[in-house]
Every structure is written in C-alpha cells, then in structure tokens.
Amino acid sequence: MKLQQLIIISILLFSTLLANKTFEANLECKECHPLIYKEHQGAMHNKSTIFKDPIHKAIWDKHPLNTKKQKYKCAKCHIPTANNLSDMLGKTTKGLPDANNTTHNEAISCAYCHRIESVKHGIMANKNIISSEKKEYFATMKKPLRNKFHYQAENKNFANGNVCMGCHSHKKNKQKFDVCVTSMSEPTDKDNCITCHMPKVKGSVSNKEDTPTHSYHGFPGTNSGHEMLAKYIDVKFIQNSDGFDISIYNQSPHLMLLHPLRFTQLHVSITNGNNINKFETKSFVRIIGKDKKSSPPWLANEIVKNTMIQAKETRIIKYKSSLKSGDKVKVTLGYFLVNPKILKKFSLENNEKAKKFNIMKEKVFEIK
Ligand code: HEC
Ligand code: HEC
Ligand code: HEC
Ligand code: HEC
Ligand code: HEC
DSSP states (O other): OOHHHHHHHHHHHHHHHHSOOOOOOTHHHHTTOHHHHHHHHHSGGGSOSTTTOHHHHHHHHHOHHHHTTOBOTTHHHHSTTOTTHHHHHSSSOOBOOOTTOHHHHSOSOHHHHHTEEEEEOOSSSOEEEEOSOTTEEEEOOSSOOOOSSOEEEEOTHHHHSGGGHHHHSEEEOTTSOEEEEOOOSSOBTTBSHHHHHSOEEESOSOSSSOOSEEEOOSOOSSSSOGGGGGGGEEEEEEEETTEEEEEEEEOSSSOBSOSTTOEEEEEEEEEETTEEEEOOOEEEOEEEEETTEEOOTTTOOEEEEEOSBOTTOEEEEEEEOOOOTTOEEEEEEEEESSOGGGTGGGTOTTOHHHHOOEEEEEEEEEOO
16 A cells, blocks of 8 residues: 555544534434433433533533633533534634534434443543444334334443443543542442433333333433432431431432532421421532632542432431420421532522422421
C-alpha cells in the first residue's frame, strides 16, 4: 500500500471515530410503541436538557465550563444525541446547547439507549459504545415480532442493568474526585437497576401484537414516580423501655439518596387528642466540598459529611419518650431535591420543585 493511500485511510478511519452518530427521533417510535412512548415523554430521560430541567440548568448556569469555556460537556450523558457532540466534548472546540436544534431536544432518546452495545470503563466516567447499525435495537425479548421499521437483537447488558452504567456508574471532576457514584456490586438478572426502575406493567409492547405487559419506561426516581419505589424502603417502629426506635431499611444497592444536591429528612411526632409532641428533625446528607466546607461540585475534593443511609443499610434512630396508650406516632421520611441551604447559591429559591418536601414513606403507629 502506498503511503498516500495509507494516510487517506487513516484520516477516514479517524474521522469516522470522531464523527457524530445520527439517531432516529423519538417520534418515529410513537406509531408502533404508543404506551412506551408516552411513558418516556414523562421520564427524566426525556427531560434531562437545560431546557426541560430547571435544576440541571441552574447548576449549568454557574458552571465554569459554561461561564469560561462555552463547552457543554454534560452532553455526554444529558443530550448524547447532539449532532455536534464531538465539538462539545473536543479539546479545542466550543459547543453550547441550542433550543432550536432538534437533536439537542431528544434528550436520552429511545434509539440512543437501544443502540448501546456495551459499556467501557473510564476513569472520569464510563463510556457507552454505540453500535453503528442505525436501525438495529437491542433489548431482551426472546422472539420479537419482526417489523418493517427496524431490526432487533438480544443483548445481555439489557437484562443485567449494565446498559445503565455508561452514564450512572460514576462521574469525577477535575480533582479526580467522585461527584456521584452508583454502584451495583453483584447484579443478577433478578435484582438490578432494571428490575427496580423498569418494572413490568400492564399494556402491550407494541400495537402490532398484544402482549400482557411491557417494561415501564417512566423511570421512577426522585423527580417523579417515587411512589413506585416506596416498597424498597422499609420503616419500622420498635417500642422499648425508655421510648422507641425507628428503623429504616434501604433495600436499594445505592445510597438513599444519590445525587449530592439531595437532602433527606425524617420527621417524627406523637399526637394524643389535641396534644402534639414533635421531635427534632433528623437530616441525612452527603455534602461534598473542600477544606471541610461545602463547595460547588466542580471544586470539591472531599466528602465533608456523609450521613446518607447506605446501600442495604438498616439505620436505627432512637427516641426517648414515655409512651401512653392511645399515642399515635407519625413517621414521615421524605426529601428535598435541592438542599435548602444551597437553594440561594444556585438561584433556585423561587423554584417550587427544588423547594418541595416530597414524602417517600409515611406511617402512623398506634400505642395499644
Ligand atoms: C412499524 C412499527 C414499529 C416502529 C415504527 C418501531 N417499532 Fe420497535 N418493535 C416493533 C415490533 C412489532 C416489535 C416486536 C414486539 C413484539 O414482539 O411484541 C418491536 C420491538 C422493539 C424492541 C424490542 C427488541 C428486543 O429484541 O427485545 C425495541 C428495543 C424496539 N422495538 C425499539 C424501537 C425504537 C427505539 C423505535 C423508534 C426509533 C421503534 N422501536 C419503532 C415495531 C416497531
Ligand atoms: C457521566 C455522565 C454525566 C455527566 C457527564 C453529567 N451528568 Fe449530570 N447526571 C447524570 C446522571 C446519571 C444523573 C442522575 C443521577 C441522580 O439523580 O442521582 C444526573 C443528574 C444531574 C443533576 C440533578 C438533576 C435533577 O433533576 O435534580 C444535575 C443538576 C446535573 N446532573 C448537572 C450536570 C451538569 C451541570 C453537568 C455538566 C457540567 C453534568 N451533570 C454532567 C450523569 C451525568
Ligand atoms: C445516556 C445516559 C444515561 C443512560 C444510558 C441511563 N441514564 Fe438514567 N439518567 C441519566 C441522566 C442524565 C439523568 C438525570 C436527568 C435529570 O435529572 O436532568 C438520569 C436520571 C435517571 C433516574 C432518576 C429519575 C428521577 O425521577 O429523578 C433514574 C431512576 C434513572 N436515570 C435510571 C436509569 C436506568 C435504570 C438506566 C438503565 C436502563 C438508565 N437510567 C440509563 C442518564 C442516563
Ligand atoms: C432494590 C431496588 C433498587 C435497585 C436494584 C436500584 N434502585 Fe435506584 N432507587 C431505588 C429507590 C428505592 C430509590 C429512591 C430512594 C433511594 O434513593 O434509595 C432509588 C433512586 C434512584 C435514583 C434517584 C436518586 C437521586 O438522588 O435522585 C437513581 C438515579 C437510581 N435510583 C438509579 C439506579 C441505578 C443506576 C441502579 C443500578 C445500579 C439502581 N438505581 C438500582 C431502588 C432501587
Ligand atoms: C434509558 C434507556 C432506555 C430508554 C431511553 C428507552 N429504553 Fe426501551 N428498554 C430499555 C431497557 C433496559 C429495556 C429492557 C427492559 C427489560 O428487559 O425489562 C427496554 C425495553 C424496550 C422494549 C422491549 C419490550 C419491553 O417492554 O421490554 C421496547 C419495545 C422498547 N424498550 C422501546 C423503547 C422506546 C420506543 C423508547 C422511547 C419512547 C425507549 N424504549 C426508551 C432501555 C431504554
């Protein structure tokens, strides 16, 4: 082979490696998968852009990649179908989200997720390996009905939850500090991200053939659908000689809650007739920062405080009280999407969603 030919081939190979892939639009799936389409419309995976998620936007607005470099590197996970993704991620080029660019509004799209062939481990974050077959979609059906729009193939990463780990596993900042980590120590086909976050629900996979159920694509989490996850959190009341214990069991394989913005709280009160006795509120947080103080995620190099309930942990909280017959002990476990102490820092003090106390689990125990 001549040197010239070799150079041309290398350039071609290099440019295909860097080239932005194109993906079928979400709307293309609506015709045959109307139920799944509708669920995805409501999911955070469809609202992960700065245009649809005000909390994501608030952090981005203050981020040095925005204010200094005009490089929306968040695209890698938040809008991976962007047609200028390589500019956004490249070393020298600029690239910002554009509300008029349709590929920026597709968010984490149907076709993107279903073309994740495998996940490669990375130090800063993992990487999704996207298949180059534009119309071959991976999932777990044994004998899917053939259709005229796309091909389909079985892929074990869609059964064991590994498909989620390209974006969810970990994200380090410049200090090589883990801003977020979601681990899954020993995933099995019966207990993994998908079994809890994509349960089987009623309704057909497609309108071409009736199936009794499909995998729920609304992806319950802290922004929406947390009621579907409540059964994985167990709250118990244990009476003892000098009062009572509240035990909280987190069945999930990750922290309760995960994102460093979150703030979990436990409220306990006793009512008897008109008397109310409120106990001091307990808070659970994972605060990241530096020099022992909280800081924005891009500056953090240490965990300042971590009282979050760990994966599979049972946390016991003790209360001193002389209980009487007829007392009603009310226990409320809930959370704020954004720690109330930092709302102002990110100009979120007027955002209703960021400020709201969401109830994850509420129980009343009556003393006999
Ligand atoms: C012309 C109709 C049609 C369109 C349009 C369509 N699909 Fe499908 N798809 C089907 C049918 C039919 C099945 C098989 C369902 C069954 O067997 O019950 C299927 C199955 C699938 C599966 C399961 C594959 C497996 O191996 O488990 C995935 C994933 C999928 N489609 C994704 C998509 C995505 C993403 C889009 C949009 C980009 C899309 N489909 C658009 C008809 C369609
Ligand atoms: C490696 C993938 C990845 C990258 C890169 C990434 N994120 Fe995220 N981000 C996620 C995942 C996964 C979640 C959901 C995790 C959770 O809720 O715990 C998330 C959630 C968030 C949230 C919480 C949103 C909410 O609704 O409460 C904010 C804020 C956020 N990201 C900001 C950013 C910003 C700003 C950037 C770029 C500077 C960025 N992220 C880059 C993966 C990523
Ligand atoms: C392309 C990257 C990517 C992939 C792949 C991905 N996610 Fe996400 N996921 C995100 C981002 C980014 C967010 C945060 C969006 C936001 O809040 O703005 C998120 C949010 C979530 C949430 C929180 C929803 C809420 O209401 O707060 C859950 C739960 C979730 N993902 C589960 C999964 C599961 C399970 C899988 C695998 C089947 C998966 N994700 C695959 C990027 C991804
Ligand atoms: C046993 C069920 C279970 C499994 C398995 C599970 N989760 Fe969760 N997940 C939950 C529950 C319950 C919550 C809500 C409370 C909490 O965070 O524990 C949640 C919340 C989340 C959130 C939102 C957290 C936040 O701070 O906004 C994300 C993102 C998420 N899970 C991703 C994953 C991923 C990725 C996997 C696989 C590695 C996974 N989950 C496995 C039960 C589970
Ligand atoms: C965050 C990743 C992700 C996104 C986004 C996503 N899917 Fe899926 N999808 C999966 C996973 C994982 C499975 C396998 C679930 C299982 O085995 O229970 C699946 C399963 C399916 C199936 C097979 C039938 C079933 O119910 O198991 C179809 C069809 C499908 N998806 C279509 C779509 C369409 C259409 C969209 C967009 C409207 C979409 N998916 C968006 C991850 C995703």
